[in-house]
Amino acid sequence: MVSGSGHQKQDDEPVDLRTDRAHGARIYDYILGGKDNYAVDREVGDASMRAWPALRTHMWASRTFMHRVGRFLAAERGISQFLDIGTGIPTEPNLHQIVQKEQPGSRIVYTDNDPIVLAHARALMSSTAEGRIAYIHADMRAVNELLASPPLRDVLDFGRPIGLLVIAMLHFIEDDDEAYRVVEQVVDVLPPGSYLAASIATDDFDPVPLAQVQRQYREHGEVLQFRAKDRAIRFFDGLELEEPGLVQVHKWRPDRDAGPIADTDVAMYGAVARKR
Numbered sequence: 539m540v541s542g543s544g545h546q547k548q549d550d551e552p553v554d555l556r557t558d559r560a561h562g563a564r565i566y567d568y569i570l571g572g573k574d575n576y577a578v579d580r581e582v583g584d585a586s587m588r589a590w591p592a593l594r595t596h597m598w599a600s601r602t603f604m605h606r607v608g609r610f611l612a613a614e615r616g617i618s619q620f621l622d623i624g625t626g627i628p629t630e631p632n633l634h635q636i637v638q639k640e641q642p643g644s645r646i647v648y649t650d651n652d653p654i655v656l657a658h659a660r661a662l663m664s665s666t667a668e669g670r671i672a673y674i675h676a677d678m679r680a681v682n683e684l685l686a687s688p689p690l691r692d693v694l695d696f697g698r699p700i701g702l703l704v705i706a707m708l709h710f711i712e713d714d715d716e717a718y719r720v721v722e723q724v725v726d727v728l729p730p731g732s733y734l735a736a737s738i739a740t741d742d743f744d745p746v747p748l749a750q751v752q753r754q755y756r757e758h759g760e761v762l763q764f765r766a767k768d769r770a771i772r773f774f775d776g777l778e779l780e781e782p783g784l785v786q787v788h789k790w791r792p793d794r795d796a797g798p799i800a801d802t803d804v805a806m807y808g809a810v811a812r813k814r
Contacts, residue, residue, distance in 0.1 A: 559759035562710055563626040563652045569594050570601070574627045574654055582758045589750035592803035597706075599804050600737060601629065602796075603787035604705045607735040607810055608633050610780075610791060612640035615812075617701040617733060619694050620646045623678045623724070624707030627655055633703065634664075634671050643668040645693050649684060651677040678707060679716065681723040699731035706806065708773070709739035712763045721773050728813055734777060737787055737808040738770035739763065744802040770807045777811035784809040 564579040741764040755762035787808035
């Protein structure tokens with residue numbers, strides 16, 4: 539396991555899990571029924587679900603959006619290399635399981651800044667024999683460190699197209715300019731023919747309860763920044779959007795057997811776009 543600075547992180551090194559403050563990945567884990575969370579995460583999760591009972595539906599919609607994006611890029615666009623920024627705590631199926639089913643030789647680099655994800659990183663390391671997986675412990679805002687990480691360049695061939703996934707992460711960057719910079723810096727180093735798949739939190743569809751959810755996150759030390767559609771679309775500036783463009787995540791190429799979901803139950807836009 540490797541940190542964003544290039545320091546080799548050994549399995550027996552102590553990891554500060556920072557259990558005194560909430561973390562978005564652990565709140566997400568709790569709401570989806572996981573066990574890798576702490577009292578403060580459960581407190582925020584419970585209070586948020588009381589304020590907005592649709593939160594679990596919303597998070598599952600976000601998760602299945604990632605599944606469909608992975609399948610689309612691997613099966614329909616021939617992408618066999620992926621950089622997943624902000625992967626979160628392992629929840630099966632993970633991205634590598636989705637894309638390696640379509641292309642067994644796929645290579646995937648996962649990144650996250652949560653120490654508990656680092657502690658569970660080996661759960662991400664079960665690749666096909668033909669493919670490869672690496673995990674980088676890094677903050678997505680420290681783009682230069684991330685891009686200079688030896689495992690990134692070792693696993694991914696920057697001479698071939700790469701699928702960049704930034705799913706349910708950008709709302710943890712409060713400042714718009716910083717959020718746009720993070721995405722733009724990574725996209726800039728990707729070769730032509732690469733893709734950006736991103737989802738962006740919004741309160742466009744049910745703002746009153748979502749304001750309470752936002753307050754819960756912030757009062758417990760976690761950022762939650764919503765963006766309207768005109769701000770969300772800017773993450774894809776200069777790229778060619780795939781159909782159906784930027785829509786709520788449950789409306790992006792839904793599976794045929796997907797049940798109905800109310801628009802007010804999903805607070806996330808999503809899209810996939812190609813770099814020319």
